[in-house]
Amino acid sequence: MEPVSANHVKALRRFNRYFTRRIGVLDDHYLGQDRPLGEARLLFEIGPDGASLRELRGRLGLDAGYLSRMIRALEAQGLVRVSVHPTDSRLRMAELTSAGLVEVKEQNRRANGLAEGLLSGLDTRQRDELTTAVAVAERLLRLAAITVELVDGASRDARDCLAAYAADIDERFPEGFDPAALVQPHEASGDSGAFLIAYEEGRPVGCGVLRRIEPGVGEIRHVWVHPAARRLGLARRILLGLERQAVERGYEAVRLDTHAALTEAQAMYRACGYTEIPRYDENVYAAHWFEKRLPHTSD
Amino acid sequence: MEPVSANHVKALRRFNRYFTRRIGVLDDHYLGQDRPLGEARLLFEIGPDGASLRELRGRLGLDAGYLSRMIRALEAQGLVRVSVHPTDSRLRMAELTSAGLVEVKEQNRRANGLAEGLLSGLDTRQRDELTTAVAVAERLLRLAAITVELVDGASRDARDCLAAYAADIDERFPEGFDPAALVQPHEASGDSGAFLIAYEEGRPVGCGVLRRIEPGVGEIRHVWVHPAARRLGLARRILLGLERQAVERGYEAVRLDTHAALTEAQAMYRACGYTEIPRYDENVYAAHWFEKRLPHTSD
DNA sequence: TATTTTCTTTGACTAAAGTCAAAGAAATAT
DNA sequence: ATATTTCTTTGACTTTAGTCAAAGAAAATA
Numbered sequence: 001m002e003p004v005s006a007n008h009v010k011a012l013r014r015f016n017r018y019f020t021r022r023i024g025v026l027d028d029h030y031l032g033q034d035r036p037l038g039e040a041r042l043l044f045e046i047g048p049d050g051a052s053l054r055e056l057r058g059r060l061g062l063d064a065g066y067l068s069r070m071i072r073a074l075e076a077q078g079l080v081r082v083s084v085h086p087t088d089s090r091l092r093m094a095e096l097t098s099a100g101l102v103e104v105k106e107q108n109r110r111a112n113g114l115a116e117g118l119l120s121g122l123d124t125r126q127r128d129e130l131t132t133a134v135a136v137a138e139r140l141l142r143l144a145a146i147t148v149e150l151v152d153g154a155s156r157d158a159r160d161c162l163a164a165y166a167a168d169i170d171e172r173f174p175e176g177f178d179p180a181a182l183v184q185p186h187e188a189s190g191d192s193g194a195f196l197i198a199y200e201e202g203r204p205v206g207c208g209v210l211r212r213i214e215p216g217v218g219e220i221r222h223v224w225v226h227p228a229a230r231r232l233g234l235a236r237r238i239l240l241g242l243e244r245q246a247v248e249r250g251y252e253a254v255r256l257d258t259h260a261a262l263t264e265a266q267a268m269y270r271a272c273g274y275t276e277i278p279r280y281d282e283n284v285y286a287a288h289w290f291e292k293r294l295p296h297t298s299d
Numbered sequence: 300m301e302p303v304s305a306n307h308v309k310a311l312r313r314f315n316r317y318f319t320r321r322i323g324v325l326d327d328h329y330l331g332q333d334r335p336l337g338e339a340r341l342l343f344e345i346g347p348d349g350a351s352l353r354e355l356r357g358r359l360g361l362d363a364g365y366l367s368r369m370i371r372a373l374e375a376q377g378l379v380r381v382s383v384h385p386t387d388s389r390l391r392m393a394e395l396t397s398a399g400l401v402e403v404k405e406q407n408r409r410a411n412g413l414a415e416g417l418l419s420g421l422d423t424r425q426r427d428e429l430t431t432a433v434a435v436a437e438r439l440l441r442l443a444a445i446t447v448e449l450v451d452g453a454s455r456d457a458r459d460c461l462a463a464y465a466a467d468i469d470e471r472f473p474e475g476f477d478p479a480a481l482v483q484p485h486e487a488s489g490d491s492g493a494f495l496i497a498y499e500e501g502r503p504v505g506c507g508v509l510r511r512i513e514p515g516v517g518e519i520r521h522v523w524v525h526p527a528a529r530r531l532g533l534a535r536r537i538l539l540g541l542e543r544q545a546v547e548r549g550y551e552a553v554r555l556d557t558h559a560a561l562t563e564a565q566a567m568y569r570a571c572g573y574t575e576i577p578r579y580d581e582n583v584y585a586a587h588w589f590e591k592r593l594p595h596t597s598d
Numbered sequence: 599t600a601t602t603t604t605c606t607t608t609g610a611c612t613a614a615a616g617t618c619a620a621a622g623a624a625a626t627a628t
Numbered sequence: 629a630t631a632t633t634t635c636t637t638t639g640a641c642t643t644t645a646g647t648c649a650a651a652g653a654a655a656a657t658a
Binding site for chain 1: 417
C-alpha cells in the first residue's frame with residue numbers, strides 16, 4: 001500500500017472542515033427546528049419504512065438505554081409506534097405514526113429547501129459539475145471505508161451472506177438456484193479455503209469464497225456484492241483478496257465458473273487476468289469456466 | 300435564475316447525509332478525545348495565530364456568555380492566554396499558550412491520521428480522483444454561498460473593502476497607490492451609483508463600485524476580491540452585478556479602466572463583452588480603457 | 599437441553615451545551 | 629458631546645446528551 005501523500009491529506013481535511021462546519025451544521029439546524037437534534041435525527045432515521053431499535057442503535061451510534069428512552073419519549077408524543085418484530089421477538093420495531101410522518105415530511109421539505117437555496121446560487125452547468133463531484137467523492141469515500149476481512153465460513157455473517165447471495169441469483173437465473181449448490185462452511189476455512197466478507201460500517205455488503213478443488217488448484221465461488229454497494233468496484237477487491245488467500249495457501253492457480261446470465265462478471269474476470277478454459281466441473285449453473293495462474297509466494 | 304432540478308437536490312442531500320453522518324462524526328470524535336468537543340473546537344479555532352473572541356463567536360456560532368466561560372475554563376487549564384486588542388479595547392484576543400499549541404498539534408496529528416486512514420483504502424489514482432472531486436465541490440459550494448449585495452457606499456463594510464482594495468493594489472502597482480484616487484461614498488450610492496459587496500459567511504470578501512461619469516454612461520471601479528476568495532469566479536459575478544445596477548439606473552454603456560499590471564483583469568473584461576476604447580479619463584494608474592454597451596431596461 | 603449471546607428496559611447518575619437578561623466599558627455615529 | 633451600538637462578563641438557569649450497570653426475555657449455539 002503506497003504511503004499517503006500530504007497533499008491528499010490536506011485536501012481532504014480542508015474539505016472536511018469546510019463541509020462539516022458549514023453545511024453539516026446548517027443541516028442539523030434545519031433538521032432540528034423545534035425539537036432536540038437527537039429526536040429529530042431519530043425520527044428521520046426511522047423513516048417511512050420503520051426500523052428495528054437494533055438498527056437504529058447501530059446507524060446512529062446510540063447507547064441502548066438512551067435510545068430506549070428517546071423512543072419512549074417519541075411514543076409519548078404520538079410520533080412513533082413500537083411493536084415486536086414478527087420473527088425475532090427480542091427485537092422491537094419502531095414505525096412512524098401519521099403525525100410522525102407529517103413531521104418527517106416537513107424535515108425533508110426544509111432540508112430540500114436548504115439544498116435548493118445552495119444550488120440556486122449556481123448556474124446549470126455549475127450545478128452539474130457539483131453533482132458530479134459529490135457523486136465521485138461519495139463513491140470513493142464509501143469504497144475507502146469498506147474493509148474486506150477473512151472470517152470463519154461457519155459464522156453468522158458468512159451464512160447470512162451466502163443466503164443473500166442464493167436469494168439474489170435465484171432471482172437472476174431463469175432456472176432459479178438451489179441453495180444445496182453452495183459450498184459447505186468447512187470447505188471455506190482453514191488451510192485450504194477462505195471466506196471473505198466486505199464490511200461497510202459494520203454491515204456485510206459482499207462476500208467471496210475460496211476452496212480447494214484439486215492439489216495446487218483453488219476455486220473461487222460465490223463472489224457477491226449487495227445491491228446497495230454495487231458499482232463501487234467492490235467485486236474486484238474481493239476477487240483480488242481471494243487470490244491473495246490462494247497464494248498464501250500455496251495454490252498455483254485458481255479457477256472459477258460463471259452463469260451465462262452474468263455477463264458483467266465475465267468481463268470483470270477477463271479484465272482481472274482470467275482466461276477461459278474448458279469445463280472443469282459438473283456445476284449445472286455454469287456456462288463458462290476460467291483460470292488464472294498465480295505467482296509463487298515470496299515468503 | 301433557473302429552477303433547481305430535483306436530481307441535483309437529491310444528489311447534494313445524499314452526499315450531505317453520508318458525509319456529515321460518517322466523516323463529520325468521526326472527525327469530531329477524534330478531535331475531542333479527552334476533552335469536551337466544544338473546548339476542542341474552540342482550541343482548534345483559536346489556532347496558532349490567535350483570534351478575537353468576536354471572531355470565534357461568529358465562526359463557531361456560540362452564545363457570548365457561553366464563549367466567555369469556555370475561554371475562562373481554557374485559561375484556567377493553562378491552554379489559552381487572553382489579552383486586550385491593541386487598537387480596539389472592547390475586543391479581547393485569545394492566543395494559545397505553548398501547552399495549548401501542543402494540544403492543537405496533537406489534534407492535527409489525529410485528524411491527519413483519520414484522513415490518512417481513509418485514503419489508505421484507495422490506490423493513488425483513486426486518491427487523485429477524490430482530491431480533485433472534493434476541491435471542485437468545495438469551490439462550487441463556496442461560490443454558491445457567497446451573496447453579492449447592494450450596500451451604502453458610506454457603510455463600515457464599504458469603507459473597509461475600499462481600504463483593503465487600496466492596500467492590495469498599493470502592493471501590486473510598482474508606483475504604489477494613493478487612496479485619494481478612490482471614489483467618494485456619495486458617488487457610489489443613490490440614483491447614479493452603487494456599491495456592491497460580496498459576503499461569504501457574513502464577512503465581506505469582495506466589492507465593486509458603479510458611478511456616473513457622463514449622462515447615460517456609468518463607470519465601474521474598484522472591483523476587488525479578497526485573496527482568500529480568489530479563483531472562484533467571484534470578480535465576474537461582481538462585474539455582472541454592477542452591470543445590472545447600471546441597467547437599472549438607465550445607463551446605455553459602462554466604461555472602466557485598468558492598470559497595465561492587471562493582465563488577468565483585462566482578460567476577464569474582454570471575456571465579459573468589453574471592448575477596448577481610447578483613453579476617456581485622466582486616471583494616472585490606467586493603461587487600458589474599456590466599454591460595454593448595455594441592453595435597455597425591460598421594465 | 600444447557601449455556602451463551604443478543605436485545606431491550608430501567609434506575610441512577612454526570613457532564614456538556616446552551617439560553618437569557620442585566621450591566622459595564624469602549625468605540626462609533628449623529 | 630450625547631446617544632447608540634458593540635463587545636464582553638456574570639449570574640441564574642434549563643435542556644440535551646450521554647454513561648454504566650443490572651436484569652429479564654428470546655434466540656442461537658454447543
